[in-house]
Amino acid sequence: MLVGEHMTSPVITVEPHATVSQARKLMQDHDIRHLPVIEHARLIGIVARSDLNWPSAAKVPPDAMPVAEVMSGNVIAVTPRTTIENAASLMLANKIGALPVVDEEEHVVGILTAADILSVFLEVMGVGSGARRIEIRLPDRPGALAPAVQCIGSLGVNIVSVVSAREQDGWRSLVLRLATDDLEPVLTALADLGVEVVSTGEGDD
Amino acid sequence: MLVGEHMTSPVITVEPHATVSQARKLMQDHDIRHLPVIEHARLIGIVARSDLNWPSAAKVPPDAMPVAEVMSGNVIAVTPRTTIENAASLMLANKIGALPVVDEEEHVVGILTAADILSVFLEVMGVGSGARRIEIRLPDRPGALAPAVQCIGSLGVNIVSVVSAREQDGWRSLVLRLATDDLEPVLTALADLGVEVVSTGEGDD
Structure with a gap:
């Protein structure tokens, strides 16, 4: 019951200079809600669909605003050898819906969402x-x-x-x-x- | 392991004529992401935080737009006697993060979120x-x-x-x-x- 057995892999990612509009389209095309942000193949942040809400007062349009400006930089990641229980605890404690999964070099190798944990729960039951x-x-x-x-x-x-x-x-x-x-x-x-x-x-x- | 044992109750709700701004404030004040919409004490819809994103092109401002215009009307509800497993299956199949809980008269008696199921998962583990x-x-x-x-x-x-x-x-x-x-x-x-x-x-x- 380790993260590596239940994560989605490979994972769709964006680079920090991608625009908010591009990130939105990626999420729509793949029907996903979270995108890890990578630079030189290393994890530097994550954007959720809700980060891409565009306030009507914003001065820069979404097709000119880079993802780096709206991503969460202090991202909580797990490894393939984290237990599913620990991953669930991290999501609950931090009120987040997805955890990027990284290897020893901080390369993103997958993503684990609350939906993946619901699937494990159903399997377990x-x-x-x-x-x-x-x-x-x-x-x-x-x-x-x-x-x-x-x-x-x-x-x-x-x-x-x-x-x-x-x-x-x-x-x-x-x-x-x-x-x-x-x-x-x-x-x-x-x-x-x-x-x-x-x-x-x-x-x- | 029934919904009634793990739901949040009582639940914060809104009426359909409440404005998008009022619904947003309720969610912020209570740190929640979903509000069942009730009329004459009966469930008629649900709004998620993401339903309250305001497109810059919208002609009506959020403090004039009623919740009824942006809610999901075809809401999936469960009862206190639904099993937690069935609730988890419904969330996964419909890609939703919360289920209103209703009694025999369709009165809203609680709400069950994906986070509640993660808690059950941790308890079970x-x-x-x-x-x-x-x-x-x-x-x-x-x-x-x-x-x-x-x-x-x-x-x-x-x-x-x-x-x-x-x-x-x-x-x-x-x-x-x-x-x-x-x-x-x-x-x-x-x-x-x-x-x-x-x-x-x-x-x-």
Whole structure:
């Protein structure tokens, strides 16, 4: 779960002397919202679509204004070996929607967006696997997960994903996705174990 | 893991006759990027900060233009009982950064943003729990997870999170976060089980 496995690469970039109009057109043509700015192949900034809003009071027209004037220069970058979790933390803490990815020479090798992390989230949650969703509650202590997992495995049902949702009052809520067409034997076996099933299926829609 | 547990509520909204300038000020004052538009307490649209960019060619100034003219009217909403996974899928498929949350009467009861989902992702990944991260590889078949989970539980180590990262060639990569100061006994026990540990710690930063 490293950035290098989930980033978009190669990445569309601009040079600092490109104009605001050119940057806008690049974003439109490629349906993207962020462009790393590179000079001599090294990262020096990033422009977001919102940086290209043109105030009606501006004296220089967008086809004469260089990107260097409107980019964010103090850009937060990650490397291909940054964990996806660290990348998500950086985006949240800095309220940014994209992180350029650089190698040891600060050459831009990719870009990771909030949308890429949403995709990882869906993968982690087993969405799109065709598996059935169940949510269970377990005591929040060592060994609590093992009997439930073993019981499901012993029924020959593959656990596509198991995710700890939240903790409250010494309990933990878990979402599992199971590769089976028939949840009934699993529900029966979990009930025999004394495991509470909070819900099955996909909520109300 | 339902929207109702993770949305922002109450939510700042505007009425359709509010001006673009007023909407901009609301976003600035509250440091937000999206405002649901409501009429007679019902959702009729949404405005994003980027909808409030003012083209220099516009004939009506922003303090005279009503929000109704620039909002997206065909708004995608969810309910408090929508799963977080479904909400993430909707954002990705429609390239939107926020979903208004409505009750049965289409009254707006909250808003869920991509940032809220990033927070759920971090919670699910056990980030901030102080737990240690290890990544392991297991065969992608029923019962493969049970011995590893049981072995860790039998050492008295609580599994804070376990997440299936990706599948390849019949193998699955999993990220676990373990509530322990000393990973060594776990690594030894997993090695004895024949479980491959891909990495420990937080990547390169």
